[in-house]
Amino acid sequence: MTSSRPFNPNDYPVVIGIDFGTTFSGCSYSFVHNDEVVDIVKWPKQNNNVYPKTPTLNFYQGSSNQMAHWGNAARLEMLRPTARNSVLLKQYKLYLDENIAKDLPPLPNGLTIVDAIADYLHAFHEHVVSELRKGFARNYGQHQFRYCLTVPAMWSDRAKSTMREAAIKAGLIEENDHRDRLMLISEPEAAALYCEKKCEQYNLGHNDQFMICDAGGGTVDLIVFRIDERSGRKLKEWTKGHGQSCGSVFLDRRMRKLLKKKFKEYLSSIPASAFETMMDTFVDLIKPQFDGVEDQFISLPAAMNLESLNNPAIGLEDGTLCISAAELKQEVFEPVIKEVLALIEDQLMKAGSMQAIFLVGGFGSSNYLFDRVMEDFGSRVGLVAVPPRCELAVVRGAVYFGLNPRIVTTRIPRYWYGIDTTTSFEEGIDPPNYKIVRADGSVRCDNRFSVYVWRGRPLDIDNCMSKDFFAYYPHHTTCTLYAADTEEQPRYITSPGVRKVANFTIPMPELTGVMEGEKVDLSIKMYFGEVELRVEGKKTQAQNEVK
Incomplete structure (x- = not known):
């Protein structure tokens, strides 16, 4: 994303923080001239006025890929008899955790993860804008809004890039806006800014x-x-x-498994809606208040269609299911x-x-x-x-970050970052099939991982990593950035745990007096201290060849 003019924060007097969550999403905002943070607490079809967030749910009618409802409305729509063959998309943020996504089925209705997030963010954002216009923000146009979107710190660069792509598709910003109009911040870092205020x-x-x-x-x-x-x-x-x-949805999954085990002899006759009603009791009442000491009770919905309201073997008495604190601890919480x-x-x-x-x-x-x-x-x-x-620490912290992006001065990278280079070949260490013999007789090793950023080593936010290389005139320099979350520094781009992050090209300028095929020394600089990567190149002295 590029912009023809430098970024000016004063062009954006309203800072909006968005916490797109696995189960619930929230939004807060502030005016640059007044750092009081205001929460969006009214959401469509809100079933109570206590929780200041809205469910991260998309509803698609039948096999359509056009979202029909979102948030609470999606949940309510799914309860209708007409929704039997429709899709309620939930917990799809987990598809951006690459460790989990590989075991998840494809999204339904031909949707991609970018589609799903963009559908939700578009509707979510429209509601946020309408709420802002009811208040003092009515004096500003949407082109004066700046956004700070939170992402899990454990996410890869690819997942963060997907989030930015979805935000653009959702219409939060335009493709040609300056990239600093949409900032990304890790969720725990945003929460730290909130706690620091307290x-x-x-x-x-x-x-x-x-x-x-x-x-x-x-x-x-x-x-x-x-x-x-x-x-x-x-x-x-x-x-x-x-x-x-290992968030709270995994408590829900274990609770659902426990209920299915208890009612295994009735499963064929229990409607899905009755099961969801029991799960709602767990999510809304039991999960937040459970203390590990008191037994918990769930009143069975009438739709359970049970022949008898008593079954001492599973703790069912007069239509109320008793689950002991010990069983909840062992099967669900611990x-x-x-x-x-x-x-x-x-x-x-x-x-x-x-x-x-x-x-x-x-x-x-x-x-x-x-x-x-x-x-x-x-x-x-x-x-x-x-x-x-x-529960609002992350989204409020996102606004604080938008107001002062330089309050965090040092970050620690979770990955090794490097590029693909050729270096001197070491007999007995490097694989023979990686050996390259140049026309000048030099012996090089292909596929070497040249480190730019060391995993776990602190980086100032303005930190610039620079390395010297050479290329052949007049060819542009094409680099591929790789990342690895391995404990040891990877030696090759083909080593286990190394993944490609992005390709980028540094154009070769016109140079007077330089012949075609002549070696040109150059320096490649990368800025890693912020959330997203910036790359620069210039002519200099070098020893390693960029591929």
């Missing part, structure tokens, strides 16, 4: 370290930050964050919670010491998760806390 009540100061455990519907992301007060209050990412797909605790332990070991752990996100507000984190880490960390409105 730090005065937690008494955290210079060089103190705190962990963000952003537990959402699909993913749980963790990063440790250190507070730097040497020149204003800034944040430094202190550990190479970690995350995985397997998922243990994954979260292992992630926290890993970050704590890397950081060495910690003054606070903040639990944020919808799952972060779980009483049972808080109790288990306190049980395991309360004696080792000064403070375990759930900040106010923790």
Whole structure:
């Protein structure tokens, strides 16, 4: 994406933060001249006024690929008898986690993941704009809005690129807008900015370290930050964050499995709508409040069509199903919670010491998760806390980032980044089939991974990585950027765990006095400290050939 003029933040007096979530999505905004953050709390077909987000759901009628309803309306539409052969698309954000996506079936109705996200974001954004126009933002046009979109820190560059593509297709910005009009920020980093704003009540100061455990519907992301007060209050990412797909939807999946096990002899006669009603009771009432001590009760819907309302073997009495706290812990909560605790332990070991752990996100507000984190880490960390409105921490933090993108000064890359080069061949180490003998007699090794960014090594946001190479005049230099999340530095672009990120071309300028086929030295610079990559090239001295 290019723009003919430099980016001017003053052209965009309204900053909009969007948290596109696995199960729920939210939006907040602020005016640049007044950093008060306002939440969008009214959503179409809202079934209550308590939760300030809307479900991430798409409804497609029959086999159509045109979205008919979204959010709460999609959920309600699916309950109609006419929706029997229609599609309710949910939890599709998980398709951007490449570790999970490979095991997921193709999306229905011929949809791509870009289509699905763009359909939802288009309708979501239209509602947001209509809400803004009801308030003080009515004085501004949509061309004056700047956006900050949150993404899981564990996502690959390809997944982030897909999110940007979907946002453009949804009409948030135009293809030819300056790319800084749409900023991406990792969800735990956004949550850290929100918690940092609340730090005065937690008494955290210079060089103190705190962990963000952003537990959402699909993913749980963790990063440790250190507070730097040497020149204003800034944040430094202190550990190479970690995350995985072990959010609260995995509690739902385990609960559904438990209910199916209990009602296995009735499954053929229970309508799907009755099962969903029981699941709604779990999601809305049991999951947030479960404390690991009290047994839980689900009133069976009339549509269950059971011959008897009593079955002591499964805990059914007078139409009410009793599930013991012990069974819920063992079958539903503990397997998922243990994954979260292992992630926290890993970050704590890397950081060495910690003054606070903040639990944020919808799952972060779980009483049972808080109790288990306190049980395991309360004696080792000064403070375990759930900040106010923790389910809005990410989206509010996204707005803070939009207002001040330079508050985080250091980030730690989760990948090795490098390009494909040829270097000196080492006998006995490099594969014989990678050997190239040049016309001048030099022996080179093909497919070498030339590192630009070291995984886990801190990078300032303005950091520029530069390497010298040569090419042959007048050919343009075409490079492919590769990434790897392996523990060891990869030696070849073909090594296990190495994936292609992008192709880019650096044009060769017209050079006076240079003959065709003559070697030209050049330098390639890449800027990795921000969320998205920037590449530059210029003529210089070199030793390695760019392929």
